[in-house]
Amino acid sequence: MNPILECYGLTKSYNKMYNALNNLNLSLERGQIIGLLGPNGSGKTTFIKLINDVLVPTSGEIRINGMAPGVETKKLISYLPERTYLDETMKVKEIITYFSDFYDNFSSERAYQMLDDLQIDTKARLKTLSKGTKEKVQLILVMSRDANLYVLDEPIGGVDPAARDYILSTILNNYNEDAAILISTHLIHDIENILDRVLFIKQGQLVLNATVGEIRTEQGKSVDTLFREVFRC
Amino acid sequence: MLKKLIKYDMKSLNHFLPVLHLFVLLTAILIRLFITGRINPETSNEQIDVLFLLFFILYFTTITALTTGTYLLAGVRFYKNMFTDEGYLTKTLPVTSGTHLLSKTITGSIWAVINMFFVYLCTYIVSWTPFIRSIVSSDEQEILKELGATGEYADLSFSAAFTVLFIFSCLGAVSSVIMIYASVALGQLFSSHRVLGAVVSYFVISTVISVLSFVFMALFGHETRLLITTASSAGDNFNFISYMTEVMKISTVLMAIASVALYSMTYYIMNKKINLI
Amino acid sequence: MPWDLDNNRPIYLQLMERIQLDIVSGVYRPGDKLPSVRELALEAAVNPNTMQKALSELERSGIVYAKRTSGRLITEDEGMLKQLKSEFAQEHIHAFLEKMDKLGFSREEILALTQEQLKEEE
Numbered sequence: 202m203n204p205i206l207e208c209y210g211l212t213k214s215y216n217k218m219y220n221a222l223n224n225l226n227l228s229l230e231r232g233q234i235i236g237l238l239g240p241n242g243s244g245k246t247t248f249i250k251l252i253n254d255v256l257v258p259t260s261g262e263i264r265i266n267g268m269a270p271g272v273e274t275k276k277l278i279s280y281l282p283e284r285t286y287l288d289e290t291m292k293v294k295e296i297i298t299y300f301s302d303f304y305d306n307f308s309s310e311r312a313y314q315m316l317d318d319l320q321i322d323t324k325a326r327l328k329t330l331s332k333g334t335k336e337k338v339q340l341i342l343v344m345s346r347d348a349n350l351y352v353l354d355e356p357i358g359g360v361d362p363a364a365r366d367y368i369l370s371t372i373l374n375n376y377n378e379d380a381a382i383l384i385s386t387h388l389i390h391d392i393e394n395i396l397d398r399v400l401f402i403k404q405g406q407l408v409l410n411a412t413v414g415e416i417r418t419e420q421g422k423s424v425d426t427l428f429r430e431v432f433r434c
Numbered sequence: 435m436l437k438k439l440i441k442y443d444m445k446s447l448n449h450f451l452p453v454l455h456l457f458v459l460l461t462a463i464l465i466r467l468f469i470t471g472r473i474n475p476e477t478s479n480e481q482i483d484v485l486f487l488l489f490f491i492l493y494f495t496t497i498t499a500l501t502t503g504t505y506l507l508a509g510v511r512f513y514k515n516m517f518t519d520e521g522y523l524t525k526t527l528p529v530t531s532g533t534h535l536l537s538k539t540i541t542g543s544i545w546a547v548i549n550m551f552f553v554y555l556c557t558y559i560v561s562w563t564p565f566i567r568s569i570v571s572s573d574e575q576e577i578l579k580e581l582g583a584t585g586e587y588a589d590l591s592f593s594a595a596f597t598v599l600f601i602f603s604c605l606g607a608v609s610s611v612i613m614i615y616a617s618v619a620l621g622q623l624f625s626s627h628r629v630l631g632a633v634v635s636y637f638v639i640s641t642v643i644s645v646l647s648f649v650f651m652a653l654f655g656h657e658t659r660l661l662i663t664t665a666s667s668a669g670d671n672f673n674f675i676s677y678m679t680e681v682m683k684i685s686t687v688l689m690a691i692a693s694v695a696l697y698s699m700t701y702y703i704m705n706k707k708i709n710l711i
Numbered sequence: 712m713p714w715d716l717d718n719n720r721p722i723y724l725q726l727m728e729r730i731q732l733d734i735v736s737g738v739y740r741p742g743d744k745l746p747s748v749r750e751l752a753l754e755a756a757v758n759p760n761t762m763q764k765a766l767s768e769l770e771r772s773g774i775v776y777a778k779r780t781s782g783r784l785i786t787e788d789e790g791m792l793k794q795l796k797s798e799f800a801q802e803h804i805h806a807f808l809e810k811m812d813k814l815g816f817s818r819e820e821i822l823a824l825t826q827e828q829l830k831e832e833e
Contacts, residue, residue, distance in 0.1 A: 255710045275528040286522035423718030
């Protein structure tokens with residue numbers, strides 16, 4: 202099957218002097234879990250926004266399943282942004298209905314099951330939940346979709362270690378050969394073992410595109426260690 | 435998809451607006467029962483007149499607040515749902531920006547019309563007391579003639595006139611909604627001061643439209659006896675109803691043009707210039 | 712609980728070691744069916760592709776073989792299992808001897824100490 206994500210010369214500049222993303226070329230295969238790693242301001246978020254069509258490229262192309270970002274690609278992509286994007290006046294079960302209304306590939310059963318696992322009250326209004334719980338709800342919604350590309354921006358950032366294990370299990374559970382999971386994170390150490398491949402982004406450029414196996418075998422170090430070397434302050 | 439978007443947009447507006455409107459309706463009924471309904475020639479004296487005036491001001495303020503609140507809430511919903519953190523959910527739904535805009539415009543317009551209906555209803559309740567009715571009905575034909583209900587408008591009745599006025603007001607209401615959304619969209623182009631940008635845009639757009647209306651009227655004034663100076667210098671040929679009808683016709687055309695232009699601009703901005711922060 | 716893995720070495724090798732250990736220590740008996748790639752990956756909290764690689768390598772070594780519809784099974788070759796067990800033992804003993812050497816013990820001393828310890832732990 203064709204790669205799930207491709208970019209050719211993808212560039213985004215916010216003003217004349219500064220390119221948030223510069224001539225990015227890459228291709229992501231299905232059936233992989235990929236880590237998008239880089240310091241703040243490196244262009245990771247810009248890249249993610251471009252994939253999700255909440256930002257328009259300055260030049261170059263980005264293709265998801267061979268299509269330009271639009272209504273059809275949004276059906277295939279399940280996106281977890283770094284922020285709370287839910288209407289906080291809604292109740293948890295209303296949000297489930299909302300997702301189920303707009304996404305054909307959303308499974309309410311899976312969502313309710315996970316909410317139950319994490320003991321989240323479905324009748325609660327989102328406003329009343331703690332930040333960590335809101336993040337869990339968002340993750341559950343995203344992972345209850347049967348998508349071809351999952352884009353997770355800092356999925357384990359604000360949660361406790363036990364929830365972190367649960368989230369990583371959920372991500373592994375959602376793994377299937379037709380889909381790719383792109384995870385952007387700072388917590389490299391915790392997530393290394395589930396990654397197939399890592400992308401290092403520095404100042405809008407791709408500086409490394411390798412599998413975790415290659416890094417550990419050829420360089421004899423963990424991805425976390427390599428990251429600290431490459432991005433030394 | 436459009437229906438579903440409309441469902442959720444209405445749900446959001448229905449959080450506050452129905453309650454506010456019913457509250458104002460209640461206030462209107464109370465004012466009618468305890469104040470305006472009790473005014474008649476016998477009881478009229480200084481103090482009651484002042485009281486009457488005060489309550490009328492209160493009523494007027496309440497109605498204005500209600501209308502302003504309605505438009506503001508619609509504008510805030512548009513802004514919040516499309517251009518803040520919530521936008522990350524909204525914009526990643528498998529729906530085009532055009533559909534989003536249409537849904538928001540439809541729901542905003544629905545409430546603008548409901549609001550207009552309530553304004554008319556409350557005004558009717560507050561002012562159309564038996565006393566007033568008795569004064570007006572007896573001289574209805576006289577008053578209408580005086581205003582110019584002759585010739586082609588000879589069969590005009592008050593109710594017909596008000597119906598036309600109501601429809602015209604509703605068109606204006608919808609136009610206002612489109613204008614507010616356009617201001618919000620325009621405000622998005624000012625990356626660090628989006629809300630301020632929206633407010634400024636609103637004033638700029640209003641001013642531009644006012645100026646264009648004036649120019650338009652001036653250009654066509656000499657054709658249709660619209661300029662009051664012309665009319666009055668030509669003697670007592672000034673027909674109020676005919677004047678108002680012409681004004682409404684021209685305004686409607688202008689509003690339509692402005693609305694189409696503003697809606698298109700909003701659509702363009704949402705499609706080409708999106709950049710969620 | 713995720714398996715205890717060292718981030719500096721290739722994961723698949725460590726996965727292989729862990730499964731081999733489980734086989735040798737009796738967690739899996741000869742002829743037992745291994746859980747699916749997915750289940751093992753989930754248990755270990757690793758990427759399924761990496762687990763797949765580990766299992767393929769184990770297949771190549773013969774310790775595990777694939778049966779068309781039933782997944783992967785542990786070999787029933789007693790000889791091979793015995794050899795694997797001895798290999799593990801050799802590694803541990805070698806590591807032990809190295810450490811004791813570093814501490815400065817002679818071979819005779821090591822033997823004596825070991826026998827004493829064995830008696831005590833009975």
